[in-house]
Amino acid sequence: MDLRQLRYFTTVVQEKNYSKAAKILHISQPSLSNAIMKLEKEVGFQLLERNTRGLELTEAGGIFYTRSADLLRRFNNFQVELEEMKHVGSGTISIGSIESFKIWFPKIIRNFKINYPNIHFKVREILGEEKVIESLNRFNVHFTITNQPINHEKIISAPLYNEKFVLLVHKDDELNEKEFITFQDLAKKELIISTTGFQTRDDILKAFKHEKALPNIIYEIERLETACSLVEEGLGVTILPESYVKSVTTTDTAIRAIDSNFLERTVYLAYLKDRYLSPAVCKLVEEIHRFFNESDRNDY
Known part of the structure; x- marks a missing residue:
């Protein structure tokens, strides 16, 4: 069993159709069907069953899908981390934000860019606890500025102001x-x-x-x-x-x-506990906290 087989299986489950999944995966439908049968033979139990409503997971298949999807997500995230480790002082910092973020963030970036002139930024508005958690878990952002305390065991939610x-x-x-x-x-x-x-x-x-x-x-x-x-x-x-x-x-x-x-x-800065953050990201987080800890920031 390898990651390729798990990708095949999770794509079939998500599409609920061998033909659609085969097109997404750029392989033939017979090859995909054979790959799933081979996977079932390796694990020793049936994962999918056909009925009048199409493809459905067996009970064991449901558990196997959940574990497979999580494993693939973590592997993809690991690849992102490896890529970021190559870029010291460069690369992209992705930030989730609320609307009022635009008032004070430029003041911090002005000084930050002096030491990190080659950093690019992606800022996206992310509202609501569920979307914040999802964006962090999927590595869509390095950290998020939010006006909600995020209650999640894998996320640190630190008050800013x-x-x-x-x-x-x-x-x-x-x-x-x-x-x-x-x-x-x-x-x-x-x-x-x-x-x-x-x-x-x-x-x-x-x-x-x-x-x-x-x-x-x-x-x-x-x-x-x-x-x-x-x-x-x-x-x-x-x-x-x-x-x-x-x-x-x-x-x-x-x-x-x-x-x-x-x-x-209260406005918070939220990030994943166990995610690798580059020196540039760590420095930016540090600068944000320093900005709000200083007593002379009343004009922000």
């Missing part, structure tokens, strides 16, 4: 004239908020619940910049992370504090 949420309103909104703004005031306004599945939405709705107020949700959006555009047109109010909102205010909008002790979030 805490920040408050603040209110963004149109400059002519009546709330902008108030000395203190409460959740009871917000309950009367048309609220712009992230869609279901976003941690920012959960944090804000929990605050409403703590303050015993009901939100009047009119707009549900995926990007914070969309919320800002709606506010700028006077179509509602939104609650955003303080670091983000400072960079998006215009002459038509205003930032206001909300009188509450429940509007705060």
Whole structure:
């Protein structure tokens, strides 16, 4: 039994069809069928069975598939690590991020590039705990900046910073004239908020619940910049992370504090415990932590 046989088997299972799997693997269908039969003979039990619904795993085949897929994933990841070991001071650093990441990351990169001028960066927005875990496990990113604590035995989730949420309103909104703004005031306004599945939405709705107020949700959006555009047109109010909102205010909008002790979030840096990280990646992680540990970073 070898890795090639395991790839053949897992591809057949994923496609549920010998013909489709053969095309993906660039071999003939008879050759693929023979390879699977040979694998079954080697392991000593049936892996797949045909019925009126097509191909299905046997009970033992299901266990064998799970183990095979995990082994192939780890082997592919190992190949990525080997390739990265060759590139000292060069190569690519892949980072998962949240939207507010763009506010402070350029300040860190400016200094980092002095010592690592040949490093390339791939930054992709990754939201939600499941997607963060998947992207790390699949080696799609070296680390992720997330506003969720990641509860996974193979992942370290280190706090970077805490920040408050603040209110963004149109400059002519009546709330902008108030000395203190409460959740009871917000309950009367048309609220712009992230869609279901976003941690920012959960944090804000929990605050409403703590303050015993009901939100009047009119707009549900995926990007914070969309919320800002709606506010700028006077179509509602939104609650955003303080670091983000400072960079998006215009002459038509205003930032206001909300009188509450429940509007705060923690931002984390998450990475796999056992993954090899190149010296450049380790240095970047170190620089990010240093940036948020220094007392003079208030202008980020």
